[in-house]
Amino acid sequence: MVDRREKVWLVSVLIVLVILLGSIAYALRTGYGVASEAIVLPPEKAPGLFQPGVKDLGGGRYQVDIIAYQWGFRPSKVELYNPKEVVIRIYSIDVIHGFQIVGTNVNAMVLPGYITTIVWKPHQSVNGTMLAICNEYCGIAHSAMYMEIVIRR
Numbered sequence: 001m002v003d004r005r006e007k008v009w010l011v012s013v014l015i016v017l018v019i020l021l022g023s024i025a026y027a028l029r030t031g032y033g034v035a036s037e038a039i040v041l042p043p044e045k046a047p048g049l050f051q052p053g054v055k056d057l058g059g060g061r062y063q064v065d066i067i068a069y070q071w072g073f074r075p076s077k078v079e080l081y082n083p084k085e086v087v088i089r090i091y092s093i094d095v096i097h098g099f100q101i102v103g104t105n106v107n108a109m110v111l112p113g114y115i116t117t118i119v120w121k122p123h124q125s126v127n128g129t130m131l132a133i134c135n136e137y138c139g140i141a142h143s144a145m146y147m148e149i150v151i152r153r
């Protein structure tokens, strides 16, 4: 004879199991994965295809291509004049790094072999020198890994 409380627990566990397996089956069927804007770029092809620097796309739009390495960013400083939209693309040439612009919601993980793309729309009040740091521990001099983004209005 099964106790009533045992039945409740048994049914609860079965419900959770059905939801879990159903979620996994749904994810596998629909191809759900980790949300990402990452573009695959094999390291051997990167030197010719990914050049660090700032491109002025006009109308306050910029594309900033950054290489992350142990232990810095190249370029180490960029200047943007009255930016409305900044497409930041980051490529790591060695290990996993992070990219965070302090005081903003720009925060991404940079995996070697992928171009990480972030679109940043700096608020009109953003002015002066912004600090961008690596926030994934990447080695002994990780704490010294940063770059400056100078916004001029």
Ligand SMILES: [Cu+2]
Pocket (backbone or CB within 6 Å): 097, 098, 134, 135, 136, 137, 138, 139, 142, 143, 145
């Ligand atoms: Cu780091």
